[in-house]
Amino acid sequence: MTKFTFNMPDIGEGIAEAEIVSWHVKLGDTVEEDQEIVDMMTDKATVPMESPVNGTIVEIAGEEGDMVSIGAMLVVVEVEGEVPDDVIENAESAIHEAEEAIAEAQEIISEPAPPPPAPVPAPTPAPTPVEMKVDTKVLASPAVRKRATDMGIDLAEVKPAEDGRIRHADLDAFLSYNAGSGFTPAGGKRDDEPIKVIGLRKRIAQNMAASKRNIPHFSYVEEVDVTELEEMRADLNANRGAKPKLTMMPLVITAICKLIPQFPMINARYDDEANIVTRHGAVHLGMATQTDGGLMVPVIRDAQSKNLWQLAREIGRLANAARDGSAKSDELSGSTLTLTSLGPLGGVATTPVINRPEVAIIGPNRIIERPMFVPDGKGGERIEKRKLMNISISCDHRVVDGYDAASFIQEFKKLVETPVLLLTD
Structure with a gap:
């Protein structure tokens, strides 16, 4: 051997x-x-x-x-x-x-690589849950005591119906009497569950901590009327043939790419050790994607050179690759700007954390319908139901000024609210 x-x-x-x-x-x-x-x-x-x-x-x-x-x-x-x-x-x-x-x-780096870890030690037994102390002077069976402990009931507060011994029926009566007082617990007791932070979740924790520690963030949020944009998207989908179905994301990406030449400071990476900001000509767009293991950011290469249908196809391919674990290393690195969206869970507004060393991250939020005053064509106004969406941007204040971020979003608003401009040169 x-x-x-x-x-x-x-x-x-x-x-x-x-x-x-x-x-x-x-x-x-x-x-x-x-x-x-x-x-x-x-x-x-x-x-x-x-x-x-x-x-x-x-x-x-x-x-x-x-x-x-x-x-x-x-x-x-x-x-x-x-x-x-x-x-x-x-x-x-x-x-x-x-x-x-x-x-x-x-x-x-200044420190040498760490030595190899020691062999796996014998597993440590899980700690025994601490149970609520119950007054031992109260007469009750072990089953009744356990039920009271699980529900957070002090048996000393329960009045027995007969012979001084508390039974399940007495607990039921106690709960019924206190039902209107907010006493009834939401659920049974659960043991604590320690979870070791490893793998992707550990990387996410390290990256987010480094981003917030090193980057002075600021966020800017604006409301955008996407009624016409949604109508155009519906028309394009109705006539798409064999092309992939369009979501809001390809339209948002197209608007961003059209504006980057005017706002190159948004599509940049900051090497704070070398003190160099690189403004990238190509838009390699990171797409924050939720997976079973945690958040991953696959990258759409040269997003500025792709049309709506190509973007839709690439979004679907990369999202699937990230979720099933088949994404390659070069598909998960090298982004110059990141887009993050929670879809229908997007909330009213978000303040996303920058994907370091990038200097900006953009987050479209949930689309909602609200009544708004709109011009009636006769010099007045009328109330009309409109589809509205907030767009958020977080920026590195060392590189991007507040005025630049606000100007970028305002130009984005103009494009999106006149969506035919997205399809023109």
């Missing part, structure tokens, strides 16, 4: 370490060559690691959420006989590449 150490390979992207997000094996499991053993997350994507040999897992690097340095031990596999030379050569080559990657990373 031979023990083969599979070290964390260099998976590119200039990284020095990756996070364990999901083990597919445990100690004692038998694995085959090319079998997936663990998912590792970098800053950009989740990468599955495959076993290079057949054998039995006898050691693993750590538990989910732990970081593993490039070149450090990932798993130790006990194999029958000798390990093939080509496997050893590949492993040694991976270690050599990893050492070079770490050396390059150490030129950028």
Whole structure:
């Protein structure tokens, strides 16, 4: 029997370490060559690691959420006989590449890569829920006491109907008597549930904290009348043929792209370490997408060069890829401006957090119908039902002035309220 150490390979992207997000094996499991053993997350994507040999897992690097340095031990596999030379050569080559990657990373950061995590410790037993103390002088069965505890009832306040012993019927009478006082609980007691923050959720937490910590945000919100825009969208969908159905998003993106040449400071990235702001000519639009694992931001490349139907198709493709985990690393990075929308849950107004190192994020909100005063064509006004939507923008105040953000949104309002302009050069 031979023990083969599979070290964390260099998976590119200039990284020095990756996070364990999901083990597919445990100690004692038998694995085959090319079998997936663990998912590792970098800053950009989740990468599955495959076993290079057949054998039995006898050691693993750590538990989910732990970081593993490039070149450090990932798993130790006990194999029958000798390990093939080509496997050893590949492993040694991976270690050599990893050492070079770490050396390059150490030129950028002041601290060396952390050592490999210790083996997985034995799981700690879950804490026993603390129950409400009940007056032991009160006569009641264990079942009645448990029910009272779950409902937050102090048995000392319950009057028994007979022989001084509290029964379920006495609890029912107590609840009925107090029903109008707001005493009746909303639901039964639930145990606390500790959840370890790992993987995508950990990345989201780190990115949001860094964004709010480093960027002085300000937000601006304006109301837009989208009645004509919605009518145009309905007409386009009614005559789309085999084209994808248009939502509001392609129309909003088209309006944004038309305005960027006038407001280049909106489509920019700020390297605050080098103190350089890059105003991008192309609009690589990040599209905030909710997935089961958390928020992801796939990127529509060169959005300014796509028509409404191409945008609709790309929005659908990228959203599906983000949700099913098939999005590639380059589809989840490199955005120059981000659009975030909660659709019908969009609320009245939002103050979205900037996707650092970008300098702005735009959020269309929910469309609602309200009566408004509109010109009647005779010099007066009449009341008419209109479709209204608030548009929000958050900006990095180090780069974008309030006047620029307000001017951008006002021009956006003009475009959207005269939607034929979206289809002209």
